[in-house]
Amino acid sequence: MTGIFITAGPFDGQKPGTSGLRKKTAQFSAPHYLECFVQATLSAVGAKGKTLVLGGDGRAFGAEAAAIILRMAAANGVARVIVGRNALLSTPAASHLIRLHGADGGIILSASHNPGGMDGDFGVKYNIANGGPAPEGVTAAIHAETLRLSGYHITATPAPDLSQDGSYSLDAMAVEVVDPVSDYAALMESLFDFPAIRAMFARGFRMKFDAMCAVTGPYATEILERRLGAAAGSVMHGTPLPDFGGMHPDPNPTWAADLYGQLMAPDAPDFGAASDGDGDRNMVVGRGIYVNPSDSLAVLAANAHLAPGYAGGLKGIARSMPTSTAADRVAAALGIEAHETPTGWKFFGNLLDAGRVTICGEESFGTGSDHVREKDGLWAVLLWLNILAATGRSVAELMQDHWQKFGRTFYSRHDFEALPVASAEAVMTALRDRLATLPGTLVGNTQVTLADDFAYHDPVDGSESRNQGLRVVFANGARFVLRLSGTGTEGATLRLYLEQHSDTPADFARDPQEALSAVIAAAEGLAQISGITGRVAPDVVT
Incomplete structure (x- = not known):
């Protein structure tokens, strides 16, 4: 270890849940609280000599937390940290960067769909080398460290400026600041038929995407408006704000009521979607029709072969236990495996890594595939757009077709x-x-x-x-x-x-x-x- 050692802790209540540790922002920003939990994480995973990815959803205290974590990583002997510019990374983009760079893991600063701001919530989650959330064995080890630590290691050297891409040094640790969007956008372009979707927009197809003043805004603007040609302004609330503009960044009909109302209006666009604080959830709405997440998983699984990245078919489908059994009927019709897991994306990781499933979903507005090891809101929206472009059907017509076939x-x-x-x-x-x-x-x-x-x-x-x-x-x-x-x-x-x-x-x-x-x-x-x-x-x- 290098740097200085600050005596502090332990703190009660630092047991990570299914998505890391979430507390009020005021709690995380209190003296030594974040530092003790991060030290427990770095100690539990044996951080010395490792490469980590770091970023978050832009909520209040995120930039300050990222600087602290970089200084602690250097003091704990981490070899290299890849961090999103301005400490921004959507959760699926962070998962992709871990996998793309062969990193040993990553720290994601987010409380997902929970409200932000200094009066809101904050969270810290550790993802492992496959890009997915830490399994129970790792979170148990982190919790054990939180109970026995007596302080934390941190360097007195300031963290580098994260507003400019480039390579920096922090003591003996390499810090690489990267564009948070570009690698993820390239991955999406490799999976979906962008020319067909562009042609659909060119024919007058209209959509609205509500980024809810959260991290998905820059991703959606780059992909939907710039690369696919959706009309300027198709992305609503596209600038990430520390308090999410006072919005509750949970993409459902209650909290995305503005978008929902637009899709139910007489002059509604053809398609609507929303994503959450860290970009891993999605809501899908068609003109005059709401698609519940369980149905969305089933429709995406039944039609995934229409996208180039899934043209070879699916290996299997997994859903969380509370999610409806609609996807099971698709799996049976396709003659592939169907799995029912507990709630929590980490339970899909083993199935994905073993090649047992291709598409996964939870009723809590999360859908994803084996392209990363997290649910991925924008991925689901793009697969919907690919299916709409390939079939020429509306969302309502696709739902009716699906129900006629599967009930x-x-x-x-x-x-x-x-x-x-x-x-x-x-x-x-x-x-x-x-x-x-x-x-x-x-x-x-x-x-x-x-x-x-x-x-x-x-x-x-x-x-x-x-x-x-x-x-x-x-x-x-x-x-x-x-x-x-x-x-x-x-x-x-x-x-x-x-x-x-x-x-x-x-x-x-x-x-x-x-x-x-x-x-x-x-x-x-x-x-x-x-x-x-x-x-x-x-x-x-x-």
Whole structure:
């Protein structure tokens, strides 16, 4: 070690979750807090002599955190750091740079779709050499280090200016500042039929992309407007701001209401999409039609062969357990593997690395493929555009075609946000205690066929992950899932996932909430969310 050693810590509560450590920005910017967590990370992964990628979504405290991390990396013997200009890198772009440069890992500064600003949230996540989020073994090692450290190493030398591309030195460590967009844009151009998409825009195709004042703005502007020829102004809120312009950068109909309203208007553009704080999530809307993320995964999987990068077909499809089973029906029709994993993109990594799957998705607006090891919002938007260009169909027509072939899986997620932790846990405990008695019981007009706390056996490395969400499945094909979210920083978020499949064409036009009314009632009757929490309605419905 070089530099100086600052005695500090340990701090309680620095256990990384499914997407690293997320806390209030004020907490991370408090004296020594960020430094102790970064030291735990560098120590746990054995950073000496390694090459790391560094960047984030531009939220408040990101630039300051990047400078601190560079100084700590130098003091901990890191050989080289590749950092995005102005410390900006979308999460999928960071994953790509790790893989492109053969780096040993990367540190991503983001709290994803959580609000930013000094009154908002901040996060630090470590990604491993395959470009994906650290698996549980690594996050456990980081947590163990947070409990036993007595301080951190840092150099007194200032970090280099990150506003200009180029090669710099920080003590004995090499620092390479790179354009955050160019390598990612080149990757997208290698996967999709850019000439066909350009021709579609040239024929008058109109779209709106809401970057939500977050990191995807520069990527979308370069790719959609400059390289593909979308009209100037097609990218909304395209300048990243430390507080995301006061927006909640979560791409769903609630928080992207402006975009959603434009697509539902009489003079709507042909296509709409949005991405989140760090660029790994997406929402897709067609003229007059909203595409839920579970359906989006299924449609993309069924039509991926229309894009040059996937012309050889898919090896398999993976989805998180709460995501609807719509993609499973596509996998069955294609004769390929279908995998159901816990929530958290890290669970897809082994399947992707082993060549078992090509496309993955989560109901929480995340979709991706084996091109990186993260979900990728702009990638999903470009695959949609490629499919629209290749088929000449509208989004509504593609959805109707899909439902005619595979049936419609009605799906919705109800979020109960900022609940008292004890109240949310009481809901989970009460239902968990009843699971063993539920199979065979009649609820409404249908019988419970399965009730469990989901456990996952990784088919690649044999690892087990238990207590991943409560499932109740009914004989008529309906099901609901209940779990606590691990991405919030205030109170607890209880998420209720609802699903009902239909093969009857006359049903396809039904409103999803109406089509799900019976399973919504069943979930309330069994889980007693209103009775226990006092909440009569969810805060967010997607």
